[in-house]
Amino acid sequence: MTVDSTTRRPGAFARVLRTFSGRWGPSEKRRERSSEVIREGLRLLRERDQRVEALRRDVRAGFEAVERGEFSVTDESNIQELAERIKTHGRKCLAEEELKPGTR
Numbered sequence: 151m152t153v154d155s156t157t158r159r160p161g162a163f164a165r166v167l168r169t170f171s172g173r174w175g176p177s178e179k180r181r182e183r184s185s186e187v188i189r190e191g192l193r194l195l196r197e198r199d200q201r202v203e204a205l206r207r208d209v210r211a212g213f214e215a216v217e218r219g220e221f222s223v224t225d226e227s228n229i230q231e232l233a234e235r236i237k238t239h240g241r242k243c244l245a246e247e248e249l250k251p252g253t254r
Contacts, residue, residue: 215221224232
């Protein structure tokens, strides 16, 4: 079910939940499943909020780096070099990760 203007009205969430959970049978099982659905939905919202906040921090850090002059211009003439540096760095990180005890 999508969220639109009709599902934002007071009581709309309860109706949506009843409709969705009504497929699960008896009311006791429905209440139990409804609680599971709500918990899972809240968990997913928390995860999304954490990812959004991490992205905001990264974007903010990027803008601050640009303001300090810590950036380089990449264009077609040096993109291959940049790609190679990124691959080298990634391979180094993977090698270090494989050396750590308890990984892989």
